[in-house]
Amino acid sequence: MKIDFTRRSFLGTSMLAAGTVAMPGILRAQEGPIKLGTLTPLTGSGGAYGPVMAETVKKAAAEINKAGGVLGRELVIISEDDQTNPEAGLRAARKLIDVDKVSAIMGTWASSVTTAVAPVCWQSGVFLTTASGADSITKLPHQGFIIRTQPNTTLQGRKFGEFALELGAKNVAFVSPQTPFTDSQYAELKRAVEAAGGKTSILIYDDKKTTLRTEVDQALRGKPDAIVMGGYTTDTAVLVRDLYRANYKGKLLGFGYAVNKQLVDALPPDVSEGIVTLSPSAAEGTNGYKHVVKLLGIDSPDTYSCQIYDHVNLVSLAMAAGKGTTGAVIKDNVRKIAQGGGEKVDNAVDGLKLVAAGTKIDYDGASGPCDFTDIGDIQDAQFRYEQIKGGKIVLLKIA
Secondary structure (H helix, E strand, O other): OOOOOOHHHHHHHHHHHHHHOOHHHHOOOOOOOEEEEEEEOOOOOOOOOHHHHHHHHHHHHHHHHHOOOEOOEOEEEEEEEOOOOHHHHHHHHHHHHHHOOOOEEEEEOOHHHHHHHHHHHHHHOOEEEEOOOOHHHHHOOOOOOEEEOOOOHHHHHHHHHHHHHHOOOOEEEEEEOOOOOHHHHHHHHHHHHHHOOOEEEEEEOOOOOOOOHHHHHHHHOOOOOEEEEOOOHHHHHHHHHHHHHOOOOOEEEEEOOOOOHHHHHHOOHHHHOOOEEEEEOOOOOOHHHHHHHHHHOOOOOOHHHHHHHHHHHHHHHHHHHHOOOOHHHHHHHHHHHHOOOOEEEOOHHHHHHHHHOOOOEEEOOOOOOOOEOOOOOEOOOOEEEEEEEOOEEEEEEEO
């Protein structure tokens, strides 16, 4: 799906679409529209994701407005481009907060952008929902004004440990360059494996080296039956090739952003054969996911579009439950409608009806269960497990 528009034109069409669709049912509202902002990368390195994310919110808001809005008030969506750049993101956030007076900003994607805009959100009492993954984000002193639907790197590390155990591994080596995520990923992998009676080790390598044979020899001295590779595509390809040359016969696991088509293309099929990988996934097969498929008219919406669909639903339901529209109301009520039992719902329109009737709800969305820890991390999420077979990446399961 290709969406081609400038930031200015997008802003105009977003506001127009969210407003005009809803007019018949909303004009009775006495307190004016509720303004919500999206801050996604319409341009820059995240530009492949941001336009569709913003479009998703626009369409979800139109559905809500058509059904009567939130507390009888129309949602108006104001979309800004963070350009996948922290400085641009901060300027856009200030505009959304100071000029547009939004209650919430949804969909920040790059961790660097989220880190830059989060302080102005909590200092202004504006709720922030994000699809960024860096562990440090929710450790900021945000006073409850942040939730994220993207699994953090700690959760990803635990999933790798559990997957290695599922594959029968008892002795797992984590071989990786040093990144901002390395320590937290290994700590959780170690915790999961050792809790099951296994053992782990870690080896850090220089990702600029053209051969890792010395590091491979060092790692193999521990006789691991599985190696988790923590690098990016280029250095992972070097590592895989040297492991093959060393006749390593154990299992190889890597992250989805490294074990991808580029890696497959870079290596002979017999060298990459059997590598398994996992990455965060949308909750494919659920009614929430099917709703996004229908909403966007595409077969396979990416996980970020599904996450921001959940953002606008969560914000809307929290405002309805708290009978208010401020960021503080969203903060105080988002967990009440997202977790802890109640009637299951997967979209805001159904949920708003139940909330209005006084029924407790438990929102499970297109990206997953949407249950959050005290600091705002998603508690669990779907992951996509794949394996290289015959030079192709084949889906094993989504769980």
